[in-house]
Amino acid sequence: MKNGSIRRIALALAAPFAAVVFATIASSIFLLIAGSNPFTAYGDMFEYGSRLEIQVDILNRATPLYISGVAAAIGFRMNLFNIGVEGQYRLAAIVAAYVGASVSLPGVLHVGLILVVAMLVGGAYSGVAGVLKVTRGVNEVISTIMLNAIAISGLIAWLVREWQAGGSVDATTSNLGVGTEPIDESGLIPNINSWLEVFTREIGKGKELTGVILVAIVVGILYHILINRTRFGFDLRATGINPFAARAGGVSDKKMVLGAMVLSGVVAGLVGMAEIAKLGRFNPNFVGGLGFAGIAVALLGRNHPGGIAIGALLFAFLDTASGVLQVTGSASREIVFIMQGIILLAAVIAYEVVQRFRIREEARLASALLEGDAQ
Amino acid sequence: MGYQPHSLHIQGEDLAPAIELVGITKRFPGVLANDNVNLTVEEGEIHAVCGENGAGKSTLMKILYGMQPADQGTMNLFGELRSFQSPNEAIEAGIGMVHQHFMLANQLTVLENVILGAEPTQMGGLIDFDSASEHLEEVGTAYGLTVDPFDLVESLTVGERQRVEIIKVLFRGAKILIFDEPTAVLVPQEVEELFRNMRELKANGATIIFIDHKLEEVLEIADTITVLRQGKTVATVKPSDVSATDLAELMVGSELPKPQITNVKFNETIGIKMDNVTVLDEDERPIVDDVSLEIRQGEILGIAGVEGNGQHELVGAILGTQRMSTGSIVMMGEDISNTSVRSRRENGLGYIPQDRQEEGLLLTAPLWENAALGHQTVKPFSGGWNHWFIDRDGSRSQTERIRSEFDVRTPNVEVSAHALSGGNQQKLIVGREVVSEPSVLVASHPTRGIDVGAQASVWEQIRQARSQGLATLLISADLDELIGLSDRIVVMFRGRIVAQLDPSEITPRSLGAYMTGATNQEDSE
Numbered sequence: 001m002k003n004g005s006i007r008r009i010a011l012a013l014a015a016p017f018a019a020v021v022f023a024t025i026a027s028s029i030f031l032l033i034a035g036s037n038p039f040t041a042y043g044d045m046f047e048y049g050s051r052l053e054i055q056v057d058i059l060n061r062a063t064p065l066y067i068s069g070v071a072a073a074i075g076f077r078m079n080l081f082n083i084g085v086e087g088q089y090r091l092a093a094i095v096a097a098y099v100g101a102s103v104s105l106p107g108v109l110h111v112g113l114i115l116v117v118a119m120l121v122g123g124a125y126s127g128v129a130g131v132l133k134v135t136r137g138v139n140e141v142i143s144t145i146m147l148n149a150i151a152i153s154g155l156i157a158w159l160v161r162e163w164q165a166g167g168s169v170d171a172t173t174s175n176l177g178v179g180t181e182p183i184d185e186s187g188l189i190p191n192i193n194s195w196l197e198v199f200t201r202e203i204g205k206g207k208e209l210t211g212v213i214l215v216a217i218v219v220g221i222l223y224h225i226l227i228n229r230t231r232f233g234f235d236l237r238a239t240g241i242n243p244f245a246a247r248a249g250g251v252s253d254k255k256m257v258l259g260a261m262v263l264s265g266v267v268a269g270l271v272g273m274a275e276i277a278k279l280g281r282f283n284p285n286f287v288g289g290l291g292f293a294g295i296a297v298a299l300l301g302r303n304h305p306g307g308i309a310i311g312a313l314l315f316a317f318l319d320t321a322s323g324v325l326q327v328t329g330s331a332s333r334e335i336v337f338i339m340q341g342i343i344l345l346a347a348v349i350a351y352e353v354v355q356r357f358r359i360r361e362e363a364r365l366a367s368a369l370l371e372g373d374a375q
Numbered sequence: 376m377g378y379q380p381h382s383l384h385i386q387g388e389d390l391a392p393a394i395e396l397v398g399i400t401k402r403f404p405g406v407l408a409n410d411n412v413n414l415t416v417e418e419g420e421i422h423a424v425c426g427e428n429g430a431g432k433s434t435l436m437k438i439l440y441g442m443q444p445a446d447q448g449t450m451n452l453f454g455e456l457r458s459f460q461s462p463n464e465a466i467e468a469g470i471g472m473v474h475q476h477f478m479l480a481n482q483l484t485v486l487e488n489v490i491l492g493a494e495p496t497q498m499g500g501l502i503d504f505d506s507a508s509e510h511l512e513e514v515g516t517a518y519g520l521t522v523d524p525f526d527l528v529e530s531l532t533v534g535e536r537q538r539v540e541i542i543k544v545l546f547r548g549a550k551i552l553i554f555d556e557p558t559a560v561l562v563p564q565e566v567e568e569l570f571r572n573m574r575e576l577k578a579n580g581a582t583i584i585f586i587d588h589k590l591e592e593v594l595e596i597a598d599t600i601t602v603l604r605q606g607k608t609v610a611t612v613k614p615s616d617v618s619a620t621d622l623a624e625l626m627v628g629s630e631l632p633k634p635q636i637t638n639v640k641f642n643e644t645i646g647i648k649m650d651n652v653t654v655l656d657e658d659e660r661p662i663v664d665d666v667s668l669e670i671r672q673g674e675i676l677g678i679a680g681v682e683g684n685g686q687h688e689l690v691g692a693i694l695g696t697q698r699m700s701t702g703s704i705v706m707m708g709e710d711i712s713n714t715s716v717r718s719r720r721e722n723g724l725g726y727i728p729q730d731r732q733e734e735g736l737l738l739t740a741p742l743w744e745n746a747a748l749g750h751q752t753v754k755p756f757s758g759g760w761n762h763w764f765i766d767r768d769g770s771r772s773q774t775e776r777i778r779s780e781f782d783v784r785t786p787n788v789e790v791s792a793h794a795l796s797g798g799n800q801q802k803l804i805v806g807r808e809v810v811s812e813p814s815v816l817v818a819s820h821p822t823r824g825i826d827v828g829a830q831a832s833v834w835e836q837i838r839q840a841r842s843q844g845l846a847t848l849l850i851s852a853d854l855d856e857l858i859g860l861s862d863r864i865v866v867m868f869r870g871r872i873v874a875q876l877d878p879s880e881i882t883p884r885s886l887g888a889y890m891t892g893a894t895n896q897e898d899s900e
């Protein structure tokens with residue numbers, strides 16, 4: 001029994017490990033073609049990534065990536081593709097920043113209000129795609145892509161002028177805005193440098209470890225409980241594995257589609273919170289692309305709460321450490337995007353291979369047992 | 376109406392038959408689908424191939440059409456030894472298949488559908504619509520088939536769509552046409568139209584193989600009839616020499632299993648009662664037609680019938696996955712007509728689906744999760760506030776119980792369901808449904824495709840559950856199972872209950888006749 005579980009864990013880790021090894025080799029080839037020395041490039045990246053301040057950057061980057069990955073994974077668990085995390089988190093962020101700036105409350109309540117508003121906006125916006133799918137059969141991939149466009153180049157572009165600090169600006173003075181009114185200090189999730197400094201030295205260079213990382217951890221734990229321990233999670237997974245069997249087992253597919261979609265959006269609403277806490281407002285240069293990156297992270301992590309964390313850290317490391325390549329000139333930083341792509345492709349393939357291996361292995365075990373009985 | 380007299384089209388004895396299949400044998404794991412089958416089809420005749428589900432008709436046609444290779448046996452086409460590796464080769468040799476389920480693109484026109492995959496091109500690779508429509512016209516007039524080539528397929532009736540399918544095959548130059556249960560989707564008037572078309576085709580020299588199990592139709596249209604049973608050719612007869620009941624007997628077999636003598640006393644409580652239940656298909660046609668039945672506790676009601684006569688939809692109506700257009704269902708005294716699947720299952724409806732992998736299992740999930748499926752809202756599978764949480768330990772120990780009581784052979788309950796053999800998967804499903812102590816059980820083909828040992832154990836479990844007062848609806852194509860288990864048997868034909876029979880008095884003749892529509896108890900009463 002003990003042996004069996006060690007074997008299972010080894011199998012689970014084999015795929016991502018193989019993917020990273022393969023991606024490293026493949027990227028090295030690209031580096032060589034580009035005339036760079038892969039060893040120097042990787043060496044620079046690791047050296048850079050080992051610095052405390054850079055590790056803080058990595059964690060700060062990994063935090064929203066993780067939340068975004070969980071948001072995508074909730075949908076993936078039942079074969080629902082929420083491509084709309086991108087629009088959901090940005091819309092949630094601007095509304096939450098606006099609401100947060102227009103009230104003054106004591107600390108915990110203020111932060112809580114901002115988070116709740118963000119989750120509600122995210123859930124409501126993804127809920128639109130859910131309702132469209134349930135009532136009209138609109139494919140959620142199409143509707144969430146459309147909703148992204150509406151949110152990003154429509155609603156947010158309009159709101160960021162409408163809610164401009166010190167009165168709205170008109171379209172002719174675009175790109176000059178400073179963003180929404182600043183949120184009071186009480187509404188900003190503080191950094192938790194002191195928590196990290198317990199284990200190590202003081203963090204320098206003005207780097208701040210985002211407190212939202214705690215939110216991400218809570219999200220991860222709740223996600224694990226939801227998916228693996230609750231009946232809702234069971235219904236969700238059952239629908240994802242076999243919708244017909246789930247239906248015969250009493251699971252209402254419409255309720256599950258709506259539930260999963262809204263929940264995915266609720267989590268997506270939290271993706272922008274680290275940025276809000278850092279900036280203190282929503283501004284026209286608010287960070288983008290986290291929603292799409294989250295999809296990659298969820299795929300890499302196999303929708304597993306721990307796996308997504310590893311995926312988020314890996315992508316965050318690559319994103320952050322790529323900066324050093326430019327400084328040292330050992331390689332072009334774009335190699336990192338190539339690596340991320342190759343890792344993802346290789347991981348998807350490797351998971352499939354391992355899965356097939358596992359199926360064969362189990363079938364062999366079960367039939368070996370039958371033969372044992374016959375004798 | 377009567378049938379056409381035996382065709383005079385066979386031009387002399389010296390001419391080689393259009394098709395001659397000799398000694399065709401095809402094995403699938405655990406099943407002998409075709410066992411030394413012989414079939415001779417003369418040129419220019421309509422040759423019907425009849426048999427129950429699983430008699431081997433489809434397999435034989437797939438071999439003929441190049442979709443599957445035969446393990447043994449030879450095939451002669453107009454006296455020439457042939458074997459096809461793919462349907463394309465069969466089409467080239469002049470064999471065409473008119474599929475039961477239309478393979479048409481609804482948003483394209485008739486002409487576009489007909490040329491799809493065989494588009495005539497002109498210079499520059501453009502489709503030559505003019506010559507295509509000319510050719511279509513020729514084919515249409517030659518065989519007396521008329522459809523406007525520029526109509527959209529979605530605007531056509533079912534009968535017209537079938538005509539398009541036929542034209543499609545003729546367009547590719549087919550001389551031998553295989554019709555796979557062509558009347559299954561048609562209303563009676565359309566059947567008449569189809570038969571007119573078939574006679575027209577014959578008159579123009581086409582050879583037709585006609586797969587069917589509705590005997591009146593077969594007797595009306597066929598020149599020669601070959602009956603298959605359990606993978607073997609039983610007989611080749613002329614329609615003039617046999618009656619419908621003779622044919623039914625040939626199909627079902629001359630000996631039926633004896634029912635088990637059971638001294639079970641039925642409880643007087645009615646487990647489930649259906650009144651005037653009608654279910655409509657996509658084309659608004661009744662697929663379950665005004666069905667009323669009741670099953671008492673401790674009783675097994677068997678439904679006999681050739682597959683596709685509404686049994687599956689009837690099960691869907693009981694389970695709640697299929698919307699009823701009229702009628703009501705009362706389970707244990709409570710009207711459940713408008714309740715959700717979940718509430719029906721919570722109130723004691725057990726379900727063994729006809730296809731365990733498609734509707735019964737989460738193949739990649741561990742056994743204990745599979746055991747919970749359908750029962751995840753009740754103890755011991757869930758607990759906590761409002762049963763919001765899955766009780767993992769409870770589920771595992773319940774699965775262990777199913778494993779030992781129902782003899783599910785597995786290393787442990789953590790392996791995924793796909794690792795088990797079919798028989799063990801089925802025992803797990805039967806176990807999870809019976810262990811939950813339902814008051815009504817719907818069992819659809821509960822032993823299909825499993826080995827004899829597992830089959831016996833499933834039967835035993837169902838009998839035991841009956842003795843504890845379970846009301847069971849049993850749907851099965853296996854007559855051993857149906858007669859051996861049921862206390863009462865009704866026959867479904869074209870969505871209706873056409874007969875109610877006592878298993879101890881059933882004869883192959885009567886059962887076969889009802890199943891194939893040769894006689895109708897309702898009419899004779």
